Amino acid sequence: MNKRKSKAQWMSLIKEYNSSGLNLTAWCREKEISKSSFYPYLKSFKAPASEPSEQRWGTVTIPKSTEASSISLKVGTITLDIKNGFDKETLIDVLSVVMKLC
Template sequence: MSVGKIPESRSSQINSFKESGLSIPEWCKENNVKTSTLRYWLNKIKTEENSRSNEEGWVTIAVNNSLETKVSPIVIKVGPFSVEIQPGFDRSTLTEVIAAIHGVC
């Protein structure tokens, strides 16, 4: 039963209690209502309001655990030449390139 489906008489009693500023026993005595009845309806409303706020307040977030790490290349400068080396480079190719640059300089 949702808060909107509470019988009108109960709804008006609950509003009357909340507006009265009286304690539960005082209000129940003045209005000829059992304290257990009032507590039941107050708890029912509170539970349903909490349930609704939880449904509205929680969002599922998908998290991608794979971290992309950007690795900057290494730049080797020899005279007017520069060689950019990326991760996973081929050593023999680098050695040949450096030798060729060294031969020109």
């Protein structure tokens, strides 16, 4: 007779599944757990989409000379060259998009 699992046990199984690298069908088969009983817990314990994601840092390069004509801003694999006289509103819009992508 199968013993009912506690919420903590289901959460532990979900962590184990997430780190296994296996697809749901293969993992459930390996653990001898019914996919139809596991899936509702998997779905209900997922982190809400509104939780903040891991923060990633970029680098800013500011030239030593005050006469330089640009600043390079590197975020992940994206590099922005910001020239003197840039439009601040446009930069804010671009940075907003870049941060969503990273």
